[in-house]
Amino acid sequence: MTELAKLDRSLSHYFIAVAFLHVAHKTATTPLEDELLDVLATTCLQSNDLRRCRNAQHSSVLSLSQAAMLMKIVAINSRSTVQLIEIELSKAYLYRALRCKDSDIDSVYCLANVYLAVLYFTTGQYQTAIEHCTLVSRSPVHSQCSSHVVQGELLPQMDNEIDNVLGLAVFYQYVRTMALSPQQQTQHVSSFTTELFAHYLCIRCLSVKHCHRLITAPLLDEIRRCQKHIFGLSEVFIADVLAFKSISSAKHLGHVGKLMFVTDETKPVPSGQLDTSELVELLKRSAVEHLTTFRQLEAEKSDPIIAEIVTTDFEALLAYKCGEYQRCLQLSTYNVHMLVGCTRMSSYVFAYPAFIQLLDDSIVSLIGLMLIVDPSSRERVGLSQLSLSLYLMTQCQMKLHHSVTSPADIVNYIKFARSRAAFVEQCNTLEVLTLKLTAQNVRRLAYL
Numbered sequence: 001m002t003e004l005a006k007l008d009r010s011l012s013h014y015f016i017a018v019a020f021l022h023v024a025h026k027t028a029t030t031p032l033e034d035e036l037l038d039v040l041a042t043t044c045l046q047s048n049d050l051r052r053c054r055n056a057q058h059s060s061v062l063s064l065s066q067a068a069m070l071m072k073i074v075a076i077n078s079r080s081t082v083q084l085i086e087i088e089l090s091k092a093y094l095y096r097a098l099r100c101k102d103s104d105i106d107s108v109y110c111l112a113n114v115y116l117a118v119l120y121f122t123t124g125q126y127q128t129a130i131e132h133c134t135l136v137s138r139s140p141v142h143s144q145c146s147s148h149v150v151q152g153e154l155l156p157q158m159d160n161e162i163d164n165v166l167g168l169a170v171f172y173q174y175v176r177t178m179a180l181s182p183q184q185q186t187q188h189v190s191s192f193t194t195e196l197f198a199h200y201l202c203i204r205c206l207s208v209k210h211c212h213r214l215i216t217a218p219l220l221d222e223i224r225r226c227q228k229h230i231f232g233l234s235e236v237f238i239a240d241v242l243a244f245k246s247i248s249s250a251k252h253l254g255h256v257g258k259l260m261f262v263t264d265e266t267k268p269v270p271s272g273q274l275d276t277s278e279l280v281e282l283l284k285r286s287a288v289e290h291l292t293t294f295r296q297l298e299a300e301k302s303d304p305i306i307a308e309i310v311t312t313d314f315e316a317l318l319a320y321k322c323g324e325y326q327r328c329l330q331l332s333t334y335n336v337h338m339l340v341g342c343t344r345m346s347s348y349v350f351a352y353p354a355f356i357q358l359l360d361d362s363i364v365s366l367i368g369l370m371l372i373v374d375p376s377s378r379e380r381v382g383l384s385q386l387s388l389s390l391y392l393m394t395q396c397q398m399k400l401h402h403s404v405t406s407p408a409d410i411v412n413y414i415k416f417a418r419s420r421a422a423f424v425e426q427c428n429t430l431e432v433l434t435l436k437l438t439a440q441n442v443r444r445l446a447y448l
Contacts, residue, residue: 001046010297017290019043021354024283027276028357037092040283041070044086060100060108067093067115071154079157081286084123087156088279091119095274107148110136110194114150117201122156123278126205133205136198137225150197152190152239161204165242166190172238192239199226200243207247223247284357288318298347308342310335313349313385316392317358329396333404335389340413350382351430360395366433377429386417387434394441407446414439 004011020043023036070090077083094112102108117132152166173189192200203226206219230236230244295311302309312331319328339346351359351367359367363383370377383391390413397403414435421431 001043010294010301013290013294013297016043017287017294018354020283020287020290021357024280024287025354025357027283028280031273032092032276032279034096037089037096040085041066041089041093044082044089045069045073060097060102060112063093063097063100064108064112067091067097067112068151068154071115071119071156074156075154081282081289085279085282085286087119087123088274088276088282091116092274092276092279094119107194110139110198111148111150113139114194114198114201115154117198117205118150118155118158121201121205122158126208130202130205133198133202136195137202148194149191149237150194152192159204161246162243165239165246168242169237169239189238191237192243193233193237196226196229196233196236196240197243199229200247203247284321285318288314288358295347308339309347310338310385310389313347313388314358316389317349317360320360320392320396321358325396325399328392329400329404332389332393332396335385336393336405336413339386339389340416346385348382348384349388352381360391362437363391363430363434366437367430370429370433374429381430383430383434384417384420386413386420387431387438390414390417391434391438391441394438394445398441398445403445407442410442410445411439414442 001012001015004015019039023032023040026033026036067090070086070093074083074086074090077086094116097108097112100108113132113135117129117136120126120129120132152169155162155166157163169189199222203219203222206222226244226247230240233240291314292311295309295314299309299311313335316328316331316335319325319331349355351363356364356367367381370381390410393405394410397405418432418435421428421435
């Protein structure tokens with residue numbers, strides 16, 4: 001990535017997009033491999049730390065530290081596609097820590113489950129968060145957790161309550177060290193006891209799940225367990241006391257606070273393994289964002305006399321795959337109007353394996369048939385921006401059951417695209433087949 005950026009800034013965006021699509025393609029049908037997990041984390045963080053660890057033997061402590069590295073980045077960044085990817089990668093590293101044979105050493109088991117509960121709470125999967133909190137409270141090794149604490153700096157934005165707790169804890173540290181006793185340092189001022197925080201988070205999850213009622217039996221039972229635990233501790237942190245105070249007040253039990261998500265989107269999660277379906281979709285979306293940036297940089301540096309490049313072809317593809325036909329139609333129609341009549345070159349969308357997942361099923365079928373008939377045509381698998389935009393424009397009008405552009409005009413556009421394709425050897429096979437399919441769809445569109 002470093003060397004590509006030195007050559008051309010646009011190439012680094014293209015490389016990241018291809019890496020994301022490659023991992024999404026492989027992970028869509030099989031579990032996320034450890035090597036690909038490290039590749040994704042390195043690509044997101046652009047850090048040497050993870051690359052140095054790749055050849056090291058996996059251990060629970062190492063995986064936990066890699067998750068912490070990602071969570072620290074998540075905590076300081078605003079919510080975005082990349083942040084959501086980093087949350088999923090953090091989950092994957094925590095699950096990897098739990099799968100290691102030494103996961104009980106140094107109470108990694110408890111800490112990893114607490115952080116998993118935090119991340120599931122952040123993404124609105126409250127029942128799964130409760131299950132991980134329960135694993136901590138029932139763990140036979142939680143008594144060893146005194147040497148490990150939940151670090152406040154690793155917690156992403158969750159709700160108002162935890163933000164207030166951490167803010168007050170930092171203010172307390174300031175008053176104590178600066179106003180009362182500058183020589184005395186307060187340890188763990190922004191940290192929580194592991195099991196106590198698990199109880200706190202479980203209460204918050206139950207409060208959110210039953211927000212229409214002030215208090216429920218499971219919620220009351222959990223508060224009592226939390227009370228029993230905090231009164232049995234020989235030492236508590238300032239953040240522990242403030243968190244306990246926030247959940248002990250009845251007025252807060254039914255208060256949801258400021259949440260990133262407000263509905264429980266829990267899905268069954270295989271034991272010790274991340275459900276990667278969300279990660280795959282996020283990788284595709286982020287890849288398209290990088291490809292769009294690549295197109296913009298490509299258009300900036302291209303000679304307007306030689307080439308005409310539109311920048312939203314990948315956005316239109318993703319919109320179509322997501323069922324956003326109105327947006328796809330708008331983008332594709334604009335692209336067609338920009339490219340039709342232009343005698344200059346345009347860019348291509350190559351149908352290599354990593355990119356096929358972005359394409360429409362009919363085009364994927366065309367590629368398959370083409371390769372069966374002529375395996376050597378693999379070298380010519382690609383579509384010009386004009387042909388792809390024409391196809392998407394026609395498909396969207398069929399999906400929406402209304403015609404924005406008249407069939408006669410589309411036929412003329414196809415004729416122009418065919419005349420362009422006749423002079424271009426590269427990608428000619430798929431180009432011609434797609435234009436034929438588009439012409440067939442135009443005839444169907446005329447009867448709608």
